[in-house]
Amino acid sequence: MTKGVAKKGHNRAGGLAVDQLKSIIDRVENLEETKAGIVADIRDVYAEAKGNGFDVKAVRAIVKLRSMDPEKAEEAETIFDTYRMALGMIPSIDDTI
Amino acid sequence: MTKGVAKKGHNRAGGLAVDQLKSIIDRVENLEETKAGIVADIRDVYAEAKGNGFDVKAVRAIVKLRSMDPEKAEEAETIFDTYRMALGMIPSIDDTI
Amino acid sequence: MTKGVAKKGHNRAGGLAVDQLKSIIDRVENLEETKAGIVADIRDVYAEAKGNGFDVKAVRAIVKLRSMDPEKAEEAETIFDTYRMALGMIPSIDDTI
Amino acid sequence: MTKGVAKKGHNRAGGLAVDQLKSIIDRVENLEETKAGIVADIRDVYAEAKGNGFDVKAVRAIVKLRSMDPEKAEEAETIFDTYRMALGMIPSIDDTI
DNA sequence: CCCTGAGGCTTCGTAC
């Protein structure tokens, strides 16, 4: 980087560093704003889903499931089942009824 | 219509608007992907800042402070003051005061 | 109740109402304090569980499952499965592996 | 020992401390039960307050205010003032001022 | 690996 500015312990023209800092902050803030918009959009989609009679919680669960590493999911399931079995809560055939 | 069940132009099964559900999931997943991209971009900006000698932790602190402050005071002076306030970072700038 | 105090629109000796109010507030605040203690205790149990190597999330899931109305649980499961099937995410035999 | 698997005085299965797990669940469930009782008690107090002519919503407001105030100022005067402040409730008391 | 902070879930109280 040709503009190696503001390194600790080196004297520099502060103005340049400040401009650069302004740029950094600007870009981050813009990105965060955009991000907030996306989050709002997601919310809206779920709200619309709810309005159309969908069970939002279930839809969220689906999205989460799909985004999950299948291996991790399997592992979590295994632990859960192990605990259930340990407690005599048989993960029985009824599950698929 | 191969499936003789309540399908009037839209893909329905057991009273469920399948296409609508798929659309919801699609949109959410696309939005989340976009969001992940934004988050990566923010990371990149900070990485670049670090490459230019900025104290990333301090810059994050500034961004956070500014995000809390209702009126963000866009002027460089304010940023500069905040910058100096936030920590004792980047002593090279202080040197030029 | 013999002490029917402080009824709107009736003149009364305010002192009695105040004493009664003090009592009410005291009791509520004591109960809330106790409640906070219980909540803390629950947290502690989970923390201890974690310390002993248990998967806290799974344990919480078990507790929740056991506290749930089986009927409601079944219903939630059904919705979830319906959505999965609609999306081609077969709740297959693999589930029990 | 009927189960020949790693059972040295405690009930273990597949490396899982079954007894410990049961203990955890038990304790949590007991605590939650107790907690539910407390919540019911609080309800009862408010119900009684209502029966005695108090404006329950206002009393709740007082309790909330006091819970936010770090130093709760136990004196009757403070309570009384807060009470008067909180709303224009229970005009009968104002009558005696 | 821990801590912090943002977001989602749940419960309780309120209004209609």
Add this chain to the structure above:
DNA sequence: GTACGAAGCCTCAGGG
């Protein structure tokens, strides 16, 4: 009683 809103707790992603 149903639906909305607020509050507290849990969760999980992210940084140090």
